[in-house]
Amino acid sequence: MHDITDETFDQLISRAMGEMPERYIEHLNNVVITYADEPTPEQAHKLRLRGDQLLLGLYEGIPLPQRGAGYNLVLPDKITLFKYPIVAISHDEASFYRQIKHTLWHEIAHYYGLNHDQIHAIEARWHVLGSLPLQQNEAR
Ligand SMILES: [Zn+2]
DSSP states (O other), X not given: OOOOOHHHHHHHHHHHHHHSOHHHHTTOOSEEEEEESSOOHHHHHHTTOOTTOOXXXXXXXXXXXXXXXXXXXXXXXXXXXXXXXXXXXXXXXXXXXXXXXXXXHHHHHHHTTOOHHHHHHHHHHHHHHTOOTTSTTOOO
């Protein structure tokens, strides 16, 4: 699990995006999806990350519900997936891919304006249903 190349990571992200339900993807506008090894010191500082906290992904931008009529010529939002932290919590390739997918979903939820309480409520429902995020019996 420690020799994931950037190429592989990039491919898995593209695959995960391809498997994302259409209704999550069709309204993505002016969003760039990218990756990095780990958060920059500036990102870690801004989020007040403690040394023992792993940040898997980050959404930066203007969430869709906040975009008004004056939203144009604006730099794209950015969703970044962090390779090292995702590797650190994955015990095999399948769980690595699942984490990528879950992290993407989480950051896209922020794009749609969901906060962590709302995101965690949805995740809790998945838990009750015994289903993993984005599988066929995904909760709505
Ligand atoms: Zn979040």
